[in-house]
Amino acid sequence: GARMLSTHQAHYPAMLRPPAFVPQERLELLARAAELLENGTDYEKTLDFVADLLVTSLASWCTIDLVNEEGVIERVAVAHRDSAKNDMTRLMLRKHPARSTAKNGVYRVIETRQPILLPVLTRDDWARRADDPKHLDLIMELGSTSYMCVPLIARGRVVGAFILFSDLRTYDERDLETALELARLIAMAVDNVSMFRKMQATLIELESTH
DSSP states (O other): OHHHHHHHHTTSOGGGOOOTTSOHHHHHHHHHHHHHHHTOSSHHHHHHHHHHHHHHHTOSEEEEEEEOTTSOEEEEEEEESSGGGHHHHHHHHHHSOOOTTOSSSHHHHHHHOOOEEESOOOHHHHHHHOSSHHHHHHHHHHOOSEEEEEEEEETTEEEEEEEEEESSSOOOHHHHHHHHHHHHHHHHHHHHHHHHHHHHHHHHHHHHHO
């Protein structure tokens, strides 16, 4: 009830409070993600935990990408609901990296700063995107019949994006709202750690000149 809602909302600053219509399990997911991200100064490791959390609740598999200092997109986390498929997922992503010309995907979302929601993707839809028949078989085996790609934006700057795939649910606008809320939490955490690291580097530099 209302008491549970206020308990979970206590995890957030006022500006980050999730919308009231998010169901209880979504509130718990957001609260858990906030908790993981709150204390992580090693955000690469923290994002692995966040990816694991996403595949236990919202996705069959997921990827998280960050834009590095040189503006290059780097994949920092990959997870599959079935941990036995983690290696297969990583191998497929290495062999078939995202294309910068793709109409949907990380590059597009980072460029436009707009999320993409594709509630239903059939084998035929993926056949147009896959590099070859084997790639298509892997995509389908991993569970990719519903898709969301969401930008990570902090202080007006795109710091990355994450993709959620599912074959257990058909993503809708409410799922997208949850994903956008998660994106705000992740982006803020990444930005905070990035600023902290820059401050540390500046301090070390200053100390070395004295």
